[in-house]
Amino acid sequence: MPPVPESSARPADQDGANDYDSFAKAYTAEAEANLINGYYERPAILDLAGDVAGRRILDAGCGSGPLFAALRERGAIVTGIDSSTGMLELARQRLGASATLHLADLGSPLPFADGAFDDVIASLVLHYLEDWTAPLAELRRVLMAGGRLITSVEHPFASQMQAGPGADYFATRKWSFEWTFGGHSALMSFWHRPLHAMTDAFTAAGFRIAVISEPSPAPGARELFPAELEAKPRFLCFLFFVLEAV
Numbered sequence: 654m655p656p657v658p659e660s661s662a663r664p665a666d667q668d669g670a671n672d673y674d675s676f677a678k679a680y681t682a683e684a685e686a687n688l689i690n691g692y693y694e695r696p697a698i699l700d701l702a703g704d705v706a707g708r709r710i711l712d713a714g715c716g717s718g719p720l721f722a723a724l725r726e727r728g729a730i731v732t733g734i735d736s737s738t739g740m741l742e743l744a745r746q747r748l749g750a751s752a753t754l755h756l757a758d759l760g761s762p763l764p765f766a767d768g769a770f771d772d773v774i775a776s777l778v779l780h781y782l783e784d785w786t787a788p789l790a791e792l793r794r795v796l797m798a799g800g801r802l803i804t805s806v807e808h809p810f811a812s813q814m815q816a817g818p819g820a821d822y823f824a825t826r827k828w829s830f831e832w833t834f835g836g837h838s839a840l841m842s843f844w845h846r847p848l849h850a851m852t853d854a855f856t857a858a859g860f861r862i863a864v865i866s867e868p869s870p871a872p873g874a875r876e877l878f879p880a881e882l883e884a885k886p887r888f889l890c891f892l893f894f895v896l897e898a899v
Contacts, residue, residue, distance in 0.1 A: 677739030696871035705729040714778035718744035759788040768797040789858035812845035864895035
């Protein structure tokens with residue numbers, strides 16, 4: 654999920670949405686240390702993960718690798734997958750030749766054995782998918798019993814606000830916006846789903862919900878982004894879950 658968009662939501666029936674290959678470098682530069690990604694979403698994921706030393710972690714949707722790098726620095730044994738070759742090229746540049754990276758899509762079977770990982774982290778990934786059934790089943794399959802799926806998604810309140818008046822909160826529906834960054838514009842499309850649809854999907858896939866979190870920005874964010882946080886010291890942008898494989 655990119656930072657806060659610069660224009661309003663619009664219909665999602667257009668071609669070329671979410672083509673990360675076409676703007677991988679620009680997206681990475683924008684999201685590296687901004688408020689939404691660098692000082693809100695990524696620190697929240699790391700806080701929820703806690704002590705990861707020695708844990709086998711799948712970074713599902715690793716992008717250009719910032720979360721992979723942070724987990725590895727904390728002693729985790731990390732494997733990354735992404736569906737964008739452009740993002741994986743940037744991840745390789747960041748992480749080095751020894752990093753375990755795979756081109757893979759959550760809509761297809763993953764190239765890992767059952768129970769291969771202690772944790773899976775799916776950071777801002779699931780909200781791109783209309784149907785969570787098969788992806789969650791695969792993530793559960795590659796997790797050991799008692800393992801954790803730590804995930805962040807577009808907050809349903811935020812996507813409801815983006816959709817505008819009259820949108821049905823309880824419907825699972827597609828929405829898009831034009832995101833502008835560094836002189837580049839990209840069409841981004843997501844799937845809004847209500848909270849109960851998320852929790853139902855998690856439990857149906859064999860997960861127990863351990864944590865639902867609506868965190869504050871990381872320490873230091875207020876000093877770096879005073880204008881953005883003066884009016885909104887707390888905001889509902891993403892929703893975070895820790896799910897235990899049962």
